[in-house]
Amino acid sequence: MSIVFPFGQRTLPNFSQYAFYSNVFTAEEIDNIRALWDQEEHFDATVSGEGKSTDDELRRTKLAFIPDSQANAWVYERLGRLGIECNNERYGFDLLGFHHQLQLARYGAQDFFDWHLDFGAGEISQRKLSISVQLSDPDEYEGGDFQFMINQKVHTMPREKGTVIIFPSFILHRVTPITKGVRQSIVAWLGGPPYR
Numbered sequence: 001m002s003i004v005f006p007f008g009q010r011t012l013p014n015f016s017q018y019a020f021y022s023n024v025f026t027a028e029e030i031d032n033i034r035a036l037w038d039q040e041e042h043f044d045a046t047v048s049g050e051g052k053s054t055d056d057e058l059r060r061t062k063l064a065f066i067p068d069s070q071a072n073a074w075v076y077e078r079l080g081r082l083g084i085e086c087n088n089e090r091y092g093f094d095l096l097g098f099h100h101q102l103q104l105a106r107y108g109a110q111d112f113f114d115w116h117l118d119f120g121a122g123e124i125s126q127r128k129l130s131i132s133v134q135l136s137d138p139d140e141y142e143g144g145d146f147q148f149m150i151n152q153k154v155h156t157m158p159r160e161k162g163t164v165i166i167f168p169s170f171i172l173h174r175v176t177p178i179t180k181g182v183r184q185s186i187v188a189w190l191g192g193p194p195y196r
Contacts, residue, residue: 099191
């Protein structure tokens with residue numbers, strides 16, 4: 001007996017390794033989001049794996065959480081809605097919602113996040129879509145490029161303030177070292193049941 005797979009029945013003609021959207025947030029909204037940094041406790045970023053730990057050879061940045069509160073619901077709703085629209089158009093993943101609170105990331109001089117995946121063993125195995133929101137003007141910092149590695153080719157993403165980048169969490173990416181200034185962003189993941 002042979003098994004026949006229904007090739008072509010679930011193809012996604014709009015699939016891409018990443019997508020980006022401009023002007024998702026206004027300048028005033030971004031200022032309000034950036035102001036949350038001073039209101040929340042920030043900490044050194046950790047690396048997931050066997051227990052969480054810092055790894056200065058892979059990643060050096062500061063993080064703070066955006067509380068999932070009524071005051072911040074509009075940020076969660078805006079990014080969640082955009083993530084679902086992108087998923088419906090490009091990926092077709094089973095999604096259940098945000099996998100953790102939204103994170104504010106702040107990269108200062110010499111901070112970076114080397115090549116990595118957002119998806120892996122343990123608690124991060126439920127991540128399906130990663131979201132990065134550019135909160136800084138391009139002239140506020142030097143270096144700090146958000147890049148993907150796809151088939152040994154590096155793709156550099158737009159730096160414009162308010163740009164949202166969405167991509168499958170298993171795509172290799174990095175933030176290059178900051179050489180001057182500060183880069184701020186939101187980092188988020190939409191999660192779901194295991195792939196099958």
